[in-house]
Amino acid sequence: MPALKPTSSRTEPDSTLDYYEAHARDYAEGTLGIDMGDLYDRFLSYIPRGGRILDAGSGSGRDTLAFLAKGYQVEAFDASPALAKLSSQLTGVHTEVIRFQDFHSGPRFDGVWAIASLLHVPRGQLPDAVRRLIDALKPSGALFISVKLGDGERVAKDGRLFTDLDESAVRRLLKPFQMEIKEVWISEGQGSRQGKDRWLNALALKGAGHES
Numbered sequence: 001m002p003a004l005k006p007t008s009s010r011t012e013p014d015s016t017l018d019y020y021e022a023h024a025r026d027y028a029e030g031t032l033g034i035d036m037g038d039l040y041d042r043f044l045s046y047i048p049r050g051g052r053i054l055d056a057g058s059g060s061g062r063d064t065l066a067f068l069a070k071g072y073q074v075e076a077f078d079a080s081p082a083l084a085k086l087s088s089q090l091t092g093v094h095t096e097v098i099r100f101q102d103f104h105s106g107p108r109f110d111g112v113w114a115i116a117s118l119l120h121v122p123r124g125q126l127p128d129a130v131r132r133l134i135d136a137l138k139p140s141g142a143l144f145i146s147v148k149l150g151d152g153e154r155v156a157k158d159g160r161l162f163t164d165l166d167e168s169a170v171r172r173l174l175k176p177f178q179m180e181i182k183e184v185w186i187s188e189g190q191g192s193r194q195g196k197d198r199w200l201n202a203l204a205l206k207g208a209g210h211e212s
Contacts, residue, residue, distance in 0.1 A: 003166030015159030016120050017079060024082035028060035028090075034113075038146070041112060042183065042203060046142035047072065056103070056133055057117020058095055061087030066092070067113075077103065079120075101128035105136035112136060112143050116199075119147040123163045126173060133152060134177050137206040142177065145170070149186060149198040170202050178207035 020027060040063075048052065050071055055064045058076035067074045068091060080082045083094040100121050112133045121129045121160065133143060135143040143152070150164025167184050174181060183203045 001029070002032065013073060015155075016161045019158055019160050020080040021082045024080060024086055028083065028086050031060050032062050034062070036063060036066065039187075039201070040070075041113070043111060043142060043144045044070065044072075046182070046203065046205065052108060053111045053113055054105075054109045054133075054136060056100065056112055057116040057120075058087045059083055061093075061095065061115070063115065064093055064095075065163040066093045067138040068142045075109075078117075098159065100127055100132065102130045103129075103136075105132075107136065107141070109136050110138055110141050112141070113141070114145045116146055118145055119162050119164070121155050121163060122161065124164060127176070129179060130173060133205075134206055141206045143204050143206070146187075146199050146201045149200045158208055165200055167200060170200060174202070174204055179204040180207055 041206055050073065052073040052075070053067050054158050055061075055067070055074055055076040058064050058078045061076070063085060064076045066072045074091075074093055075096075076087060076091070078087060078097045079097070079099045082095050084097045087093075087095040100118065104123045114133060118123065118126065118129060130145075137143060147170075148162060149167055150162075150168070151159065151164060155161055170183065170184060181200075181204045185201050187199045187201055188197070
């Protein structure tokens with residue numbers, strides 16, 4: 001796995017991590033069956049066959065398992081120790097326990113997959129978190145991110161922090177890193193969230209001019 005730098009303080013509100021620690025199994029069971037086929041196809045069209053993927057904020061391990069089954073090499077991390085344990089058990093891939101803000105890697109990955117995970121990073125810390133993911137990409141590597149469609153930070157009734165973004169915000173977020181944005185699109189929530197959430201998705205390629 002990439003070299004990790006420890007942190008001495010918690011950077012997201014404690015209640016966000018506490019939620020996942022308390023509800024890890026229910027969360028995993030509620031997300032494992034969601035069909036991500038269309039998103040996989042879009043992302044993997046930019047990844048060489050058998051390439052190396054980082055599942056950034058891997059949750060239940062659903063996507064790690066799917067990429068492994070398709071013949072890709074996969075590494076994973078999650079901020080929640082409980083979810084990382086469940087992901088490791090499901091996939092057989094040791095899932096590191098780390099936050100986006102503390103992740104560090106050289107350009108080793110053909111793709112970085114960050115679905116429904118960066119949305120818990122405070123808005124002011126998002127540029128640094130995204131930079132760390134881009135640094136981990138090889139030249140022309142693909143970055144996929146998805147967040148809930150909206151504008152600004154909010155705290156849900158269950159205590160979780162969400163940073164919602166619209167298309168212009170995502171484009172502003174990626175612009176300093178010379179990423180070639182290939183697609184930005186909106187999708188509807190699935191599974192238990194069907195009809196309740198709208199998601200902003202983006203796929204971008206690392207430009208040759210980006211300095212890690």
